[in-house]
Amino acid sequence: MNEDPLDRLLDQARDQYNPPPSSPREAMWAAIQARKGERQGMPWRQPGTIRKLAWPLGIAALLAVGFGLGRLTQEGQVAPRHALGPTTAPTLPNEAQGSTSPALAGAALQHLSRTETFLTGFRLEAQARVPDPALLAGARDLLGTTRLLLDSPDLQDQRVRQLLRELEVVLAQVAQLQAEPTREDADLIVRELDEQGVLPRLRTSIPAGPAANISGES
Amino acid sequence: MTLRGAPGSDRAVIARVLVGDPAAERELYERHVDRVYRMVYRMAGDAELAREFTQDTFVRAFDRLATFRGEAAFSTWLGSIAISVTLTGLRQRKRRWDREIDLETAEPVTVRRESLEPDLRRRLFEAIDALPGGYRAVLVLHELEGYTHEEIGALLDIDPGTSKAQLFRARAKLRTALGPHARDWHR
Numbered sequence: 255m256n257e258d259p260l261d262r263l264l265d266q267a268r269d270q271y272n273p274p275p276s277s278p279r280e281a282m283w284a285a286i287q288a289r290k291g292e293r294q295g296m297p298w299r300q301p302g303t304i305r306k307l308a309w310p311l312g313i314a315a316l317l318a319v320g321f322g323l324g325r326l327t328q329e330g331q332v333a334p335r336h337a338l339g340p341t342t343a344p345t346l347p348n349e350a351q352g353s354t355s356p357a358l359a360g361a362a363l364q365h366l367s368r369t370e371t372f373l374t375g376f377r378l379e380a381q382a383r384v385p386d387p388a389l390l391a392g393a394r395d396l397l398g399t400t401r402l403l404l405d406s407p408d409l410q411d412q413r414v415r416q417l418l419r420e421l422e423v424v425l426a427q428v429a430q431l432q433a434e435p436t437r438e439d440a441d442l443i444v445r446e447l448d449e450q451g452v453l454p455r456l457r458t459s460i461p462a463g464p465a466a467n468i469s470g471e472s
Numbered sequence: 473m474t475l476r477g478a479p480g481s482d483r484a485v486i487a488r489v490l491v492g493d494p495a496a497e498r499e500l501y502e503r504h505v506d507r508v509y510r511m512v513y514r515m516a517g518d519a520e521l522a523r524e525f526t527q528d529t530f531v532r533a534f535d536r537l538a539t540f541r542g543e544a545a546f547s548t549w550l551g552s553i554a555i556s557v558t559l560t561g562l563r564q565r566k567r568r569w570d571r572e573i574d575l576e577t578a579e580p581v582t583v584r585r586e587s588l589e590p591d592l593r594r595r596l597f598e599a600i601d602a603l604p605g606g607y608r609a610v611l612v613l614h615e616l617e618g619y620t621h622e623e624i625g626a627l628l629d630i631d632p633g634t635s636k637a638q639l640f641r642a643r644a645k646l647r648t649a650l651g652p653h654a655r656d657w658h659r
Contacts, residue, residue: 277509
């Protein structure tokens with residue numbers, strides 16, 4: 255039987271390819287113990303902690319990016335503002351919050367406030383003219399956060415989830431409008447918003463307090 | 473799930489670790505460290521990297537020990553962590569090295585090494601080094617460390633048939649790489 259020359263080469267390689275020296279057991283053990291010690295001083299490294307915080311932190315990060323982009327894209331535009339109100343940051347009502355974590359409830363509230371501001375602006379714009387693509391760009395960002403919230407298993411309040419599902423549809427329509435904005439399409443979206451009472455329901459789901467206070471804008 | 477095992481078995485030691493016995497943790501480490509280090513060193517080919525990857529492996533394993541269900545042997549579970557840590561670590565370093573080489577010399581490492589030691593063995597080792605991570609893992613584990621395809625399948629979380637196919641492709645790549653030196657090869 256002919257021996258494969260590659261087998262012969264690999265046989266030789268067995269003892270010669272990266273031949274391992276004896277392991278530095280003590281040094282590695284000391285390093286492992288040192289790292290364990292470091293980690294025990296970091297409560298957020300405890301098992302399960304990161305998983306619990308992942309959704310609120312992710313959504314908060316997305317909201318922060320969204321606010322930043324929103325400021326950039328809407329610079330110079332007159333953004334619709336709520337009437338002056340209390341300056342303390344509101345929270346979701348207890349019955350709406352359910353067993354949702356406070357961090358996630360806060361993120362959801364910020365998102366609802368921001369969406370309400372956006373849709374109010376969109377409605378005003380659509381009634382006056384063909385909406386500006388720069389304004390419509392905000393829908394895509396809000397849509398992303400809406401989906402992130404809907405995907406969060408910790409957001410358990412069904413009323414908020416239902417509202418988010420409706421907002422997802424509306425925001426997807428507005429986002430699609432960005433490619434080729436027409437007055438007719440914008441009117442259709444506004445009519446749907448009004449018929450379904452999305453904005454009034456959105457407003458009642460947000461406790462008293464201007465969105466500006468929640469986002470930290472002045 | 474509670475792990476049970478004969479006294480002195482890995483499972484019995486793991487059960488002690490999970491209730492906070494530090495001596496058991498050390499015992500588990502002593503039982504497996506040489507094998508892990510050997511496997512990692514074979515893949516990394518560098519003492520410093522092998523040490524770093526072995527440490528990472530044990531840190532992760534101790535972190536996740538509560539998730540070890542005992543469906544496979546502990547050595548297999550630990551080995552799969554070691555391979556994952558090593559392949560990921562090598563990929564990250566390769567990207568960094570490639571960037572540094574681009575910036576500093578723009579000369580491929582292989583050319584430099586080749587000119588230093590142009591023998592067939594060196595070419596074979598360079599060809600093994602150049603294999604994609606998964607292929608190299610299968611080749612090193614099977615051809616050099618003597619693992620079966622079933623064992624490799626368990627370590628890499630792939631089907632034994634996939635392990636065989638990857639070994640076949642790895643060998644084909646070695647043949648191609650050594651092709652220009654076939655005369656030496658057949659001596």
